[in-house]
Amino acid sequence: MSDPDPSAAREEIGTELERVVRRWQQLPLDHALSVSPQVRELVQHLADRVAEAERMPSGPVPDLGPAVLMDQLRVMVFDHAGAGLDPVPLAAQLTALRRAIG
Numbered sequence: 001m002s003d004p005d006p007s008a009a010r011e012e013i014g015t016e017l018e019r020v021v022r023r024w025q026q027l028p029l030d031h032a033l034s035v036s037p038q039v040r041e042l043v044q045h046l047a048d049r050v051a052e053a054e055r056m057p058s059g060p061v062p063d064l065g066p067a068v069l070m071d072q073l074r075v076m077v078f079d080h081a082g083a084g085l086d087p088v089p090l091a092a093q094l095t096a097l098r099r100a101i102g
Contacts, residue, residue, distance in 0.1 A: 009088040012095075016095050020094060032069075038100050042097055047079075049083075050082075053084065054083055
């Protein structure tokens with residue numbers, strides 16, 4: 001069994017992120033509100049990982065509501081890549097998130 005390919009994972013991240021965002025835009029508000037905690041959990045996890053990688057203090061990502069949540073996710077995915085973190089787990093996390101939000 002071979003190790004996962006980081007370059008393929010980075011491509012998958014881009015694809016999955018766009019799928020998550022596109023699906024999010026189609027959700028009725030009540031459904032978006034019900035799954036927001038799962039998205040926020042991933043955003044916070046990414047923020048914590050980036051802070052750790054950059055040796056910065058970690059803090060809570062502000063809850064700005066479902067209208068801004070995808071922007072926060074995009075920023076954290078960008079920061080995750082900028083911090084040089086392993087893209088393989090993130091690709092899997094985004095796929096799981098997309099499936100979880102329906």
